Amino acid sequence: MHNTLNDHVALVTGASSGIGRAIALALSRAGAKVVVGARRAERLDALVAEAPGEMLAVTLDVTDPDSATAAVAAAVERFGRLDSLVNNAGLMLAGPVVGADITEWVRMIETNLLGSMYAAHAALPHLIESRGAIVQVSSTSGRIASAGNAAYAASKFGINAFSEALRQEVTARGVRVTVIEPGFVATELTSHITDPVMREMAAGIQQSMRTLTADDIANVVVFALGQPDHVAVNQILVRPADQVQ
Template sequence: MTGASSGIGAATAQALAAAGATVAIAARRADRLAVLADKLRAGGTTVLAVELDVTDEEADRAAVRRVVQELGGLDILVNNAGLMLLGKIVGADTTDWTRMINTNVLGLMFLTHAALPHLLERKGHLIQMSSVAGRTARMGSGAYNASKWAVNAFSESLRQEVTERGVRVTLIEPGAVDTELRDHITDPAAKKVAVERAANMRTLTSEDIANAVVYAVSQPDHVAINEILVRPTDQQL
């Protein structure tokens, strides 16, 4: 589970633990990981916490090796680490684009590649955290849209490649969720729009998305839930 230090990642780790899973949690913020790990262990869950920047390909490979060595294998990978740096294309700070592509696309691809031999060996399950932004483009989120469309295309191509070998690939596509993603938007105008938009609807919670993950991975082996699109009832696009 990447991006496990807060939001959807932390909620999903807790939901999987509650369902009986042994959990490996990874993120850059080691202090937050430690707090989550202690909480999970207090509930009786076996936990491995790994400090990880998913944009570092060799670190991704090392993290997978450590999980397999210390926990005995890898059955489910949840690629959840991501950034949502909204803003218009004209006049954009393109360093935001680089950060998003490195994290949302390349980080996800690197970790997927590192995990695939183990998922193939155990006929495992790959969860790719995408977004409604991977299906619907909106003014003011072009680069973010591009990153999530890339996730969707990569994941569907991979699904076709591995499904007959028993590996299931699921895209989770949340709409507006009440997480700290909006807090990291660097463009003041874009941040204002995102905050106001969320304030005018009943947003999803991280637990709502965690429930979708648990639903997907708890299906029998012959059932593949390939996409789950979850929007707030109040959200139109």
């Protein structure tokens, strides 16, 4: 891939594995300076060692607004600016509503929805200054809810709603907001599921199709961020060719 983001400064949340890790490496290959945030510091250190370009690791818990603020501050202190925020941190704990462990609902809302909101809030003053961009990694579950995924879908629908309202607020100030809605991606996300029936179902669905890879989504992020300033790619829905819904 040709360098398209030379000297661009990006902060990627949830960068210790899966899609976030792939996004961080793809941005680095494209010439960006990348700040990677997650709770698993040892994985971030390994990521920094692998990156082809300059990369900074910061311990980040997106459910803590102070942690989000500190991560943004570390990025600006190191590189002098912030050009994009990629809100990727996420958690999927599928299961039926009846008999649900509602602490799992809280974890998903805090991580998927509030976490992205906290990070956006912290980053926005700097993104307005740089006329930068926010990329929100949502899901096909952000537009089509399904049985067994009520709380997860609620968190992703929330991301989509927040992102559209934010877009309307900041587009005139030069900040672009992009929502990316991946379908089935081969990552460790489904391993978070504690309900054995739902975990087995998710595994079966993945085995039934040619799933997307984390790199597929990373390439979409690079595409969106690499557009000229006058081009806003606001929403990208990307499914495996074999996925029906």
